[in-house]
Amino acid sequence: MKRWSLRRRYWTAAIGTIVLIVVAVGGALLQERRSSVLDAERRIAAIEEAARRAVELRLQATAEMLSDSLINPVYFYDLEVIEQLLASARNQPDIGYAMVLDRRGRVLHDGTPEIARFSELPGDEFASRAFTTPLPLLQRSERWLEASHPLMLGDEQIGLLRIGLDLDLVSNPSAGMPVPRLWDPGWLVPLGLLALALALLARWISRRFVHQLAAWLQHPRRRADVYDAGEAPRGWAELADSLERSDREAAAIEIELQRQITRDGLTGLPNRLALRHQIVERLQLCRDRGLEFALMFIDLDEFKRINDTLGHDVGDDVLAETGKRFSDVLSRDSNAAGNFIARFGGDEFVVLVACVDARRRAGTVAEHLLAALQAPFRLLNQSLHLSASIGITSYPDDALDAAQLLKNGDIAMYLAKVHGRNCYRYFTNYLTKLADDRLALEQDLREAIANGELQVYYQPIVELDQERVRGAEALLRWHHPVRGMVPTSLFIGIAEDVGLIDTLGEFVLREASREAVGWVTPDGHLPFVAVNVSVKQFRDARFPTKVAAALRDSGLAANRLHMEMTESALLDNEPLAFPGLEELDRQGVHVWLDDFGTGFSGLSHLRRVPASGVKIDRSFTADLLSDRHDLALTSAIIAMARSLEITVVAEGVEKSSQVEILRSLRCPYGQGYWFGHPMPANEFRARLTREPAELLRPRISDAS
Numbered sequence: 001m002k003r004w005s006l007r008r009r010y011w012t013a014a015i016g017t018i019v020l021i022v023v024a025v026g027g028a029l030l031q032e033r034r035s036s037v038l039d040a041e042r043r044i045a046a047i048e049e050a051a052r053r054a055v056e057l058r059l060q061a062t063a064e065m066l067s068d069s070l071i072n073p074v075y076f077y078d079l080e081v082i083e084q085l086l087a088s089a090r091n092q093p094d095i096g097y098a099m100v101l102d103r104r105g106r107v108l109h110d111g112t113p114e115i116a117r118f119s120e121l122p123g124d125e126f127a128s129r130a131f132t133t134p135l136p137l138l139q140r141s142e143r144w145l146e147a148s149h150p151l152m153l154g155d156e157q158i159g160l161l162r163i164g165l166d167l168d169l170v171s172n173p174s175a176g177m178p179v180p181r182l183w184d185p186g187w188l189v190p191l192g193l194l195a196l197a198l199a200l201l202a203r204w205i206s207r208r209f210v211h212q213l214a215a216w217l218q219h220p221r222r223r224a225d226v227y228d229a230g231e232a233p234r235g236w237a238e239l240a241d242s243l244e245r246s247d248r249e250a251a252a253i254e255i256e257l258q259r260q261i262t263r264d265g266l267t268g269l270p271n272r273l274a275l276r277h278q279i280v281e282r283l284q285l286c287r288d289r290g291l292e293f294a295l296m297f298i299d300l301d302e303f304k305r306i307n308d309t310l311g312h313d314v315g316d317d318v319l320a321e322t323g324k325r326f327s328d329v330l331s332r333d334s335n336a337a338g339n340f341i342a343r344f345g346g347d348e349f350v351v352l353v354a355c356v357d358a359r360r361r362a363g364t365v366a367e368h369l370l371a372a373l374q375a376p377f378r379l380l381n382q383s384l385h386l387s388a389s390i391g392i393t394s395y396p397d398d399a400l401d402a403a404q405l406l407k408n409g410d411i412a413m414y415l416a417k418v419h420g421r422n423c424y425r426y427f428t429n430y431l432t433k434l435a436d437d438r439l440a441l442e443q444d445l446r447e448a449i450a451n452g453e454l455q456v457y458y459q460p461i462v463e464l465d466q467e468r469v470r471g472a473e474a475l476l477r478w479h480h481p482v483r484g485m486v487p488t489s490l491f492i493g494i495a496e497d498v499g500l501i502d503t504l505g506e507f508v509l510r511e512a513s514r515e516a517v518g519w520v521t522p523d524g525h526l527p528f529v530a531v532n533v534s535v536k537q538f539r540d541a542r543f544p545t546k547v548a549a550a551l552r553d554s555g556l557a558a559n560r561l562h563m564e565m566t567e568s569a570l571l572d573n574e575p576l577a578f579p580g581l582e583e584l585d586r587q588g589v590h591v592w593l594d595d596f597g598t599g600f601s602g603l604s605h606l607r608r609v610p611a612s613g614v615k616i617d618r619s620f621t622a623d624l625l626s627d628r629h630d631l632a633l634t635s636a637i638i639a640m641a642r643s644l645e646i647t648v649v650a651e652g653v654e655k656s657s658q659v660e661i662l663r664s665l666r667c668p669y670g671q672g673y674w675f676g677h678p679m680p681a682n683e684f685r686a687r688l689t690r691e692p693a694e695l696l697r698p699r700i701s702d703a704s
Helices: 006-075 079-090 125-131 185-218 236-262 272-289 303-310 312-332 358-372 402-418 429-451 488-498 501-516 535-539 543-554 567-587 602-608 628-643 656-664 681-690
Strands: 095-101 107-109 137-140 144-153 156-166 293-300 339-345 348-354 377-379 382-384 388-395 423-426 454-463 468-480 528-532 561-566 590-596 613-616 647-650
Touching: 006 079, 006 095, 006 137, 006 144, 006 156, 006 185, 006 236, 006 272, 006 339, 006 402, 079 095, 079 107, 079 303, 079 339, 125 137, 125 144, 125 156, 236 272, 272 293, 272 339, 272 348, 272 388, 272 402, 293 358, 293 402, 303 312, 312 339, 312 348, 312 358, 312 377, 348 358, 358 388, 358 423, 388 402, 402 423, 429 468, 429 488, 429 501, 454 501, 454 528, 454 681, 468 488, 468 501, 468 681, 488 501, 501 528, 501 535, 501 543, 528 590, 543 561, 543 567, 567 590, 613 628, 628 647
Parallel strands: 388 423, 468 528, 528 561, 561 590, 590 613, 613 647
Antiparallel strands: 095 107, 095 156, 137 144, 144 156, 293 348, 293 388, 339 348, 377 382, 454 468
């Protein structure tokens, strides 16, 4: 076997050594880069996880706090406030939708002015799961992050909030962060230079020593050449700079995420999440030291009007200015260190007052806050005037936890709204009992509707000259199996608040039309029936169609149906009511203005609306005998109506002397206890058959 020459053996060993060195250096570079890549990926994953968790926490906090604000509006069926609250959530750039579902799982409000999805059943799996558990839920899909939160009043669920965040609109904090690649083609240059340097070194050694040794062994003399090595690998400084830059960007992103979570972007005030943390901290501090603090729930009055008329940009400017005014008031307070203000959402703010006698002190602060709003807001070259309603509650007198404090403040704020706005009211335990009683009565009313417990009574309307019954007013009555006869004003008010008024109104309309079609007096006259209409019914563009359907189904002639609308309701809603009034007039249905004289509309409105009759309010009729002003007003109303050729009915007639005065004033019709109390349908039909013998039989109760 031929032996390898010295030079061949040398170059074989040299090449092998060069390859091993290059591979070792490349492996070290690769291992270092792998460690850098893993560190960068872990850092990016941590940032993305923090961002994902921050988004979930923000959505959950938004759902929780929005649900707290929605409980009273949903309970009282205040669609305007519900729309404002949902719109405030939908105005966030990444919120795709926000809706409220009612007890049956149908859409009560979708946050849009037209409520396009009203009464729609979502029907998806998430909605089904949300209604089967009393706990908040969170669901993530490829595009959506959705949250649901039950609306609980006590132990009863009155609805469900559902809110969806569009993940496509959420900014990715890790986007653009440099991620080192596992293999960098740039390494080929330094590794190639290393291999070349080693090869030149091997050649230099070969020329200097191996060739000479081989020549000496073989006796030829050869000259060795010397070659210098190349340059060292590069790229380490760039990698270190990239990692340092990534650390700085990650720290900045974390700081920005924390700021977004706890601050309100519009006003710069702390947001709901920060408020929750602040209340929890104060509760713990007060428990440990035996202190107290007060919570003030502030809602701007009729703020929706500004958004609707001037736009949301102006509304945002007003909110920002309001937050600044409130902050200035609190900073000037003598106990400024114990004050805290946050924007709760929409046009709502919450103030915490911590000091000795905090409950009383909160009343003083509330007066200063209301005074701060008295100066006009100057925007768009005009002056805007704003007021607020404030509810005050305190720890430990009213509640022991954050959720109950916020609910109590909300309830007290609604009480301030009821008392005329631009004021403050304190929470009392009576309000909770009142809310519980109202909730129980609402449930009973729903069951009464379902079980057919409601009845329509009829009170005679009499033609004064001939003393004969010419019609009747249909009045809804509810005889509760335990409570007895429930006052109409009470359950009608509840029905309007919770959205049952349309159901009750349509029931009365259809029942009265069906009953009146068979009325006839002994002299062959066909009495009319008058049905009261609520403001919310007139706001429904479909109402005239419902009236036409009731007339068609019952067979009642249109001119025998009189629709009564209060004058004050017309005064407040004339633009909405007028088209419906015109349509009813075209159908032949008579429209009467009820409680006439109390709304200060008078002749100006009678000229514009197609009214065929007015009913003089009982407050004028009651004092005809003793108050010359009431007598003059009643006479003027009758004369005005006669000049316009419309009918007049005097309500509240309880004495024969009132009948005589009204007859002398040429009032055509009267209604009141003198002619008969509201009675069931069968009694009224019997009354018609006895006409006219028993109509004006002398009453023992007549005091005249």
